[in-house]
Amino acid sequence: MSPTDYKNQMERLRAEKFQAANANPLDWLNLAGLFWLEEGDNSFGSADDNQIVLSQLPAAHCGIFTLKNEAVTFTPAPGLEYSSALPNPTSRPLHTDLTETPDLINVGAIAIRPIVRGSAFLLRVWDREAPVKKEFKGFKYYPLDTAYIVKARYVRYDPPKEITRVDLIGTESAGYLDGQAHFNLHNQACTLEAEKVGDQLLFHFTDETSQTVTYGGGRKFLTSLPQGEALMLDFNLANNWPCAYTPYATCPMVLKENRLPIAIEAGEKKYFDAH
Numbered sequence: 001m002s003p004t005d006y007k008n009q010m011e012r013l014r015a016e017k018f019q020a021a022n023a024n025p026l027d028w029l030n031l032a033g034l035f036w037l038e039e040g041d042n043s044f045g046s047a048d049d050n051q052i053v054l055s056q057l058p059a060a061h062c063g064i065f066t067l068k069n070e071a072v073t074f075t076p077a078p079g080l081e082y083s084s085a086l087p088n089p090t091s092r093p094l095h096t097d098l099t100e101t102p103d104l105i106n107v108g109a110i111a112i113r114p115i116v117r118g119s120a121f122l123l124r125v126w127d128r129e130a131p132v133k134k135e136f137k138g139f140k141y142y143p144l145d146t147a148y149i150v151k152a153r154y155v156r157y158d159p160p161k162e163i164t165r166v167d168l169i170g171t172e173s174a175g176y177l178d179g180q181a182h183f184n185l186h187n188q189a190c191t192l193e194a195e196k197v198g199d200q201l202l203f204h205f206t207d208e209t210s211q212t213v214t215y216g217g218g219r220k221f222l223t224s225l226p227q228g229e230a231l232m233l234d235f236n237l238a239n240n241w242p243c244a245y246t247p248y249a250t251c252p253m254v255l256k257e258n259r260l261p262i263a264i265e266a267g268e269k270k271y272f273d274a275h
Helices: 003-023
Strands: 031-036 040-045 063-068 071-076 105-107 110-117 120-127 149-166 172-185 188-197 200-205 219-224 230-234
Touching (some): 219 230
Antiparallel strands (some): 031 120, 040 063, 063 071, 105 110, 149 172
């Protein structure tokens, strides 16, 4: 690919990311809350006497989400106006994000979905009128730099290496590492662990720019699975996890093995420093 074609491709990818975030009323920038469900009834509304309090809700008492026997049910308050893309949400357990068709309960501008993290059940809440989204002007990046397109040697694990993933809210889940990428950058020998995601490899890393210019929780990028050991790593593709934009996301913590001892001045920068 010529330098001009590469530049055009990267500019297109970044423009598509901006357009997708701007157009989606349920984007990460629209998140307004993340609430842990307790066993039993969990009342929700704008009043302070609810277990789940959200000032953007249109009524003081909107109803109850009940967690029982690892199932979540929804009971609206009398007269509450709500909508759901799936039928009969009050007469059955709600579908969580572990299913192909998760429920979404809409109450005014607020959308609520039950999610599962490890053994925990939570409610993820979006606000279609979120002020952060209304002020959204785009993301911030380092200039493109082909010096950060790096040749690597990929060594697969056989069998894949089992790990315990830990996310930022403290829940755990099982995962598998597919292999290691070995490369040299800035005169340093480096190694990154990779997870397999479909037919691609996911790399999640921190570096010497984390906590200053880039997001402290690390950045990520995907690359195609190599046929052999030869692998290209393009750090210009490094993007932030959703937790860079909101405290209500549940992103994974970076593995200690993927904390690079060099500065990767490529890819996406911190979001809130740009605004």
